[in-house]
Amino acid sequence: MAARAYLDHNASAPLSSAARAAVVAALDAANPSSVHQEGRAARRIVEDARRAVAALVNGKPEHVVFTSGATEAATTLLRPDWQMGRAALRMGRLYVCQADHPCLLSGGRFPAGQVARLGVGGDGILDLAALEAALAAHDKADGLPLVAIHAANNETGVLQPVEEISRIVKAAGGVLVLDAVQAAGRIPLDISAGYADYLILSSHKIGGPKGAGAIVAAADLMMPKLLVVGGGQEKGHRAGTENLPAIAGFGAAAKEALAALDAIGVVRARRDAIEAMVSELVPDAVFFGADVPRLPNTSFFAIPGMKAETAQIAFDLAGVALSAGSACSSGKVGPSHVLKAMGVGAGQGALRVSIGQVTTDEDIGLFRTALAGIAARRAGGKQAA
Numbered sequence: 001m002a003a004r005a006y007l008d009h010n011a012s013a014p015l016s017s018a019a020r021a022a023v024v025a026a027l028d029a030a031n032p033s034s035v036h037q038e039g040r041a042a043r044r045i046v047e048d049a050r051r052a053v054a055a056l057v058n059g060k061p062e063h064v065v066f067t068s069g070a071t072e073a074a075t076t077l078l079r080p081d082w083q084m085g086r087a088a089l090r091m092g093r094l095y096v097c098q099a100d101h102p103c104l105l106s107g108g109r110f111p112a113g114q115v116a117r118l119g120v121g122g123d124g125i126l127d128l129a130a131l132e133a134a135l136a137a138h139d140k141a142d143g144l145p146l147v148a149i150h151a152a153n154n155e156t157g158v159l160q161p162v163e164e165i166s167r168i169v170k171a172a173g174g175v176l177v178l179d180a181v182q183a184a185g186r187i188p189l190d191i192s193a194g195y196a197d198y199l200i201l202s203s204h205k206i207g208g209p210k211g212a213g214a215i216v217a218a219a220d221l222m223m224p225k226l227l228v229v230g231g232g233q234e235k236g237h238r239a240g241t242e243n244l245p246a247i248a249g250f251g252a253a254a255k256e257a258l259a260a261l262d263a264i265g266v267v268r269a270r271r272d273a274i275e276a277m278v279s280e281l282v283p284d285a286v287f288f289g290a291d292v293p294r295l296p297n298t299s300f301f302a303i304p305g306m307k308a309e310t311a312q313i314a315f316d317l318a319g320v321a322l323s324a325g326s327a328c329s330s331g332k333v334g335p336s337h338v339l340k341a342m343g344v345g346a347g348q349g350a351l352r353v354s355i356g357q358v359t360t361d362e363d364i365g366l367f368r369t370a371l372a373g374i375a376a377r378r379a380g381g382k383q384a385a
Helices: 017-026 037-056 070-077 128-136 162-171 244-281 308-317 337-341 361-384
Strands: 064-067 081-084 087-097 115-118 144-150 175-179 198-202 213-217 222-224 298-302 351-354
Touching: 017 244, 037 064, 037 213, 037 244, 064 070, 070 175, 070 198, 070 213, 087 128, 115 128, 128 144, 128 162, 144 162, 162 175, 244 298, 244 361, 308 351, 308 361
Parallel strands: 087 115, 087 144, 144 175, 175 198
Antiparallel strands: 064 213, 081 087, 081 222, 198 213, 298 351
16 A cells, blocks of 8 residues: 555644554443442543543643543533533623634624624734734623633634733623643643633544544632533533543543643644745745644645645645645535634635644655645646646
8 A cells, every 4th residue: 555644633633543442441341330349440431531631731630521522521611501510600691703713703602693703913813902803892781791702713723812811801890711621732731821711622633533522620719501401410510421431531632732832843844844835836825823822733734726626635645634724624625614713715725734743754755845846737637838
């Protein structure tokens, strides 16, 4: 079989060997809610994973709630009806970013009329003045403002100024949910620092299995009303028998991701090498978000005159897997909503290269070979025209 390079980690990182082993070891485990010896052994697996996930963001294990993934976590948090202890608490309006992931942009269980979408600049950074003005105009008689923003954009890799966003939200008496799905394991996160009330995490973005995610809270004073009702699992925050194999793999991946943060400079160097190749072989390539802080593993660029989908297919045929925007939008016709929010011209598409610790020099070499072929065909087409 011909060699292939997988450069689509933002869609799903490859399952790590440690996570795979943890999944297999947990397949025969008992129900973690059972009180017998086998059940207690299964419970230890869950709690070990909870501690590992908490450590990844410097949180407390008791503040971690496992879900089936980030979308369930977002849908759980994005709702008007909350509780503070036994008292009812209401969120009057939801504020999201136009460049957010669809699981935030959908508004969760807020009525459409109660969702405000805030713009970004051409660099992909949230319009902080618009956020401040929107929250200043918020009518607290309807409930608290709930702000849900991505920490790192899944397409461009652009990092939002979360501390400044937090300052604005806290000054307005609001609650801040950070979608940290792409940021976790790629930049340090510290929920104890107080910049977010809740973080959303996903197992398969950090080398764990699909089917597990988490809500990590800064404190246990308030939580939304249940999305999944039934038994009292997850301390009453999420009913249903835990997906033990997926959670075990999530925990193993979280341990590896935390340990690997010290070596993230290697990933950044490879990303920079990729961008240097693009600039060399396609001098008129356009990079998005490259002038502001962004994830060290992500590059989002356009080849003028070539549809992103066409280029993606060409890369795939040449043995390189990458994305034309978000994997969640694959197969859908239309421009990237992230680029549209950034004011990029209609019809413009872009290619996303996203790598990780397991990306090799050989992978980068395959990318160069594939890009060189695409660039040559593009140049030939221009000359023929």
